[in-house]
Amino acid sequence: AQSVTQLDSHVSVSEGTPVLLRCNYSSSYSPSLFWYVQHPNKGLQLLLKYTSAATLVKGINGFEAEFKKSETSFHLTKPSAHMSDAAEYFCVVSDYNNNDMRFGAGTRLTVKP
Amino acid sequence: DTGVSQNPRHKITKRGQNVTFRCDPISEHNRLYWYRQTLGQGPEFLTYFQNEAQLEKSRLLSDRFSAERPKGSFSTLEIQRTEQGDSAMYLCASSPSRVAGELFFGEGSRLTVL
Numbered sequence: 001a002q003s004v005t006q007l008d009s010h011v012s013v014s015e016g017t018p019v020l021l022r023c024n025y026s027s028s029y030s031p032s033l034f035w036y037v038q039h040p041n042k043g044l045q046l047l048l049k050y051t052s053a054a055t056l057v058k059g060i061n062g063f064e065a066e067f068k069k070s071e072t073s074f075h076l077t078k079p080s081a082h083m084s085d086a087a088e089y090f091c092v093v094s095d096y097n098n099n100d101m102r103f104g105a106g107t108r109l110t111v112k113p
Numbered sequence: 114d115t116g117v118s119q120n121p122r123h124k125i126t127k128r129g130q131n132v133t134f135r136c137d138p139i140s141e142h143n144r145l146y147w148y149r150q151t152l153g154q155g156p157e158f159l160t161y162f163q164n165e166a167q168l169e170k171s172r173l174l175s176d177r178f179s180a181e182r183p184k185g186s187f188s189t190l191e192i193q194r195t196e197q198g199d200s201a202m203y204l205c206a207s208s209p210s211r212v213a214g215e216l217f218f219g220e221g222s223r224l225t226v227l
Contacts, residue, residue, distance in 0.1 A: 025226070032214050035214075036162065041220070042220065043116070043217075043218040043219055043220045043221070044156070044204070044206075044216070044218040045174055045218070046215050046216065048212055049215065051214070063142075090155050090156070092155075092214075094214050100158055100161075100169065100171075101146075101158065101214065101216070102158070103148075103155030103156045103157070104155050105154055105155050106154070106155050108152075
């Protein structure tokens with residue numbers, strides 16, 4: 001079965017500095033990969049997705065992620081953090097028909113002024 | 114608001130009681146999912162509907178759990194004889210079948226079992 005490992009439970013950055021949230025995946029098939037964000041008291045929202053097209057995927061709010069098959073990674077990056085980026089971020093892998101989407105344990109991003 | 118709606122938002126119950134949660138998906142979405150999320154963990158898949166048909170169930174969905182989606186519209190998740198271990202956030206999401214993997218989540222229903 002597919003799974004993801006988010007390598008950091010908590011990341012803290014200063015406003016205006018780069019963000020890197022790390023994710024490694026395991027899948028028997030060619031995976032579909034996603035990043036979701038959860039702001040306090042809000043529903044989960046899709047940031048971006050990889051579904052076997054371009055390996056560099058751009059999402060909302062300036063985030064992007066790169067699919068690296070050789071490293072089984074799908075790290076999330078942003079060049080410059082904003083205070084509003086503070087939230088919980090989840091890396092997600094799904095099987096070929098996208099019915100069973102497996103979430104990582106999450107990375108809490110803190111942005112300091 | 115035309116997003117996914119979940120009710121009630123918070124339910125406190127005593128061990129052994131039955132509880133039911135309701136999810137109203139986005140109207141044109143034919144896929145509906147239930148997830149469970151406990152503190153410090155990511156959401157865990159419970160079950161999935163395509164229209165009114167329940168197509169997949171996780172092993173996490175014990176015999177005390179039942180989900181329905183009559184007429185392919187809203188869905189209910191019932192937990193019978195609740196246990197303290199059932200305390201969690203229950204998340205509902207819907208998806209249009211043409212968009213692979215893009216789930217629209219509600220804000221969740223938090224269950225506290227005393």
